[in-house]
């Protein structure tokens with residue numbers, strides 16, 4: 601069972617109170633982008649064994665989208681932060697590095 | 708003018724743990740907007756200040772509940788909701804906001820039991836942490852009641868008021884009534 605703290609209402613949410621939203625920090629490719637870039641934006645997703653950045657929505661709660669970093673193998677959560685954050689915050693990166701010394705950064 | 712009625716006609720059920728009762732009609736207004744701007748309008752409309760995160764402020768038959776960083780639920784007598792919306796619209800003219808009378812979109816239940824009865828009924832149905840150190844009077848908790856969204860808060864006596872969508876009123880009532888039937892587990896200390 602995954603438990604994530606919603607950065608908006610502060611509740612420690614059981615996974616069943618949340619709705620998953622796939623990979624976080626995707627850059628939108630719109631009009632003017634190449635076909636290849638648009639295809640990658642639509643379909644290509646990181647699928648790491650280990651540290652993963654994800655979007656979640658506190659669907660049965662305050663309703664807000666937020667971002668979470670967790671390990672796909674151990675379910676260890678390194679942190680959650682607000683959706684209006686274009687890059688992983690420094691303290692989140694530090695929390696990951698502290699637990700995963702060889703981490704190669706976001707894929 | 709049609710005769711407004713509640714979804715279940717004041718249904719009532721009880722068990723060893725708690726009594727579950729459909730509450731009479733209550734006025735409810737959803738207000739969304741920038742919290743830095745809506746405080747004055749809320750005071751004008753219901754006479755209460757702005758709640759802190761997850762807080763519910765109550766004064767007689769009025770209340771303001773924190774629902775999200777940009778959403779409040781205002782409670783008032785059933786017939787007053789329209790007037791509250793009008794007041795909000797006047798006070799917030801020119802601002803980006805939304806004020807809607809949702810009284811008829813909701814069902815409302817009262818769960819009362821001795822000791823931590825109401826707490827235990829909810830714990831059987833919600834993934835929320837309901838231990839007294841985490842959830843207590845004055846806090847509003849939005850969560851999942853089995854398969855539907857719900858919100859509830861506790862008063863000083865330990866009784867709980869729960870709201871959900873009116874379309875699932877029967878489902879929510881049956882869940883609560885069923886959960887109230889079993890004997891107490893006694894996991895929570897009496898609150």
Ligand SMILES: [Zn+2]
Pocket residue numbers: 606607608609610611658661662663664
């Ligand atoms: Zn939340």
